[in-house]
Amino acid sequence: MLDWVALCAISLLISLLTVAGYVLYSGLLSDVTVLTGSPPIKKITFVYKFKKGPYQNCGQLFKESLSIGPKRACIGVFYDDPKKVPGPQCRCAVGSILNEGENKADEELLKSYETSGFKVFSFPEVTHVVTTSFPHRTFFSVLLGIRRVYPRLEHYIKERRLCAHPFLEIYREGLIQFMVPLARQGDFYVPEVRPAERRLLEREELHSDSEVSGADSNSDCSSGSGVLLSDSRETSLAGSSVRSVVLQDQGNRNYRRRSSRGTSFKELDWDPTGGQRAEREERLRRDSNKKSPQAHEWWGAVGGEE
Known part of the structure; x- marks a missing residue:
């Protein structure tokens, strides 16, 4: 009876050592360097x-x-x-x-x-x-x-x-x-x-x-958009697409203004078709009353007044 118990114990020990060796050989303790x-x-x-x-x-x-x-x-x-x-x-x-x-x-x-x-x-x-x-x-x-x-x-x-x-x-x-x-x-x-x-x-x-x-x-x-690990790729892409967009004035290649995504011209209170020019003309007209006749004559030549 004792011999049978001892034999079972030895067999179990050998099995455990075999499994442990197999797991270790498979890479249990291998370094993972990312x-x-x-x-x-x-x-x-x-x-x-x-x-x-x-x-x-x-x-x-x-x-x-x-x-x-x-x-x-x-x-x-x-x-x-x-x-x-x-x-x-x-x-x-x-x-x-x-x-x-x-x-x-x-x-x-x-x-x-x-x-x-x-x-x-x-x-x-x-x-x-x-x-x-x-x-x-x-x-x-x-x-x-x-x-x-x-x-x-x-x-x-x-x-x-x-x-x-x-x-x-x-x-x-x-x-x-x-x-x-x-x-x-x-x-x-x-x-x-x-x-x-x-x-x-x-x-x-x-x-x-x-x-x-x-x-x-x-x-x-x-x-900075993070990792794309889920199935919601549309949401991830939409969130990662926020970036600055260059708006170039075709009438003057040297003039540039940056606007972030989602900001409209209306929100900026800036009309690219002439609103800024009209505001400038109005400001110059108001200032012209305080300037010399030469200044008024200069404005008429540039602004198209007769």
Whole structure:
């Protein structure tokens, strides 16, 4: 009886040590260092399937993509914050990277993906992203990475008031590389993700400024607009669009006046079609009575009086 109890205890201890070793090997104690810098990938062409639903159900898409191209790096692009957006409404694109930089894609492999219903899309190379990495050694590494990395990414972005979205995961060479673009975010939205929103983002690229020194100048959020983590993209974009607008007088290119968004000419009590000129003429007429005849004669010549 004692021998049986001792044997059970030893077996339990071995099992616990095995589980502990497995968890440690999967990355439990790995450092997670979030920083702003160069992206882990260049311009890429990839194949993907779009999915709307809880993110925990995306595993099947990763498996399907790997079954076609087992040597290709996998990529997942996640557009919504599952803490704020209901699971059935969360959107993602999952697939494999066909080529990076100037390398050419394998045409035969591309046909295989397209036959299985995958679509083709490209992401540009940007100069600045929020990025970190996590070991990818076991299946449990994915679960650990998600639980450990995302809270730190969100804290880093919010603390620095960065405009960073969407969230990318790249699986290759024993690592999960996390990347969040700080510029040209509209180019990272696949066509299925609200085409109208994507067009709006692309238009904003012409006028937006980045908070990151040296980052691409066409970031899709104005400075200080915060992180876009929820599905309410229209609200976030509207709030991030408040910026100064230059109003140029076509009659005098050297004259400029700035007006903030939402302030009309009526509120400024300034009529660009002649109100300011009429006010100036009235003021000069009143002053002309106090001036010399020469001054009055000067006003008549300029003002058109006979």
